[in-house]
Amino acid sequence: MNAEPILNQNQDTLLTEPTHRWADDGGVLTEERQPEPESVEPETSMAAPSDPLVREPLLTDEAEQAFLSRWAEIQVGFVEDPAESVRDADRLIDEIATALLSSFQARRTDLAVDWQHGSPGTEELRLALRRYRAFIGVILPK
Numbered sequence: 001m002n003a004e005p006i007l008n009q010n011q012d013t014l015l016t017e018p019t020h021r022w023a024d025d026g027g028v029l030t031e032e033r034q035p036e037p038e039s040v041e042p043e044t045s046m047a048a049p050s051d052p053l054v055r056e057p058l059l060t061d062e063a064e065q066a067f068l069s070r071w072a073e074i075q076v077g078f079v080e081d082p083a084e085s086v087r088d089a090d091r092l093i094d095e096i097a098t099a100l101l102s103s104f105q106a107r108r109t110d111l112a113v114d115w116q117h118g119s120p121g122t123e124e125l126r127l128a129l130r131r132y133r134a135f136i137g138v139i140l141p142k
Contacts, residue, residue: 056138057138058103058107058138059100063099067095067096070088071089071092074089104139111128111131111132114127114128115128
């Protein structure tokens with residue numbers, strides 16, 4: 001099923017709404033799109049669309065794919081050696097946690113650079129707070 005992100009106006013978070021729904025006429029798949037918002041005020045958007053720092057996930061697609069490939073191999077290996085598969089799974093979780101923590105710390109450092117040096121004005125602080133809010137949306141995508 002395809003899905004597209006939409007802005008939840010009540011919570012300033014992105015949700016994923018299905019673009020296809022099953023019809024009530026015997027299971028025919030029909031396309032149904034949510035109406036496009038006419039405009040999104042800067043204050044209600046999570047961050048400027050051009051700000052890749054807060055929009056990108058904590059792991060790159062390549063790193064995520066590598067972890068998922070290793071996980072698939074671990075599951076297949078369970079048949080031959082269950083105990084080793086569980087040990088491999090534990091090591092994989094440790095590596096994923098380390099990669100996430102490293103990415104998280106780098107992103108936090110980048111966010112802090114904008115306001116911790118010098119004497120930022122109210123506008124700079126407002127923009128910094130918006131970037132923190134957007135990053136929290138990446139961390140806690142509820």
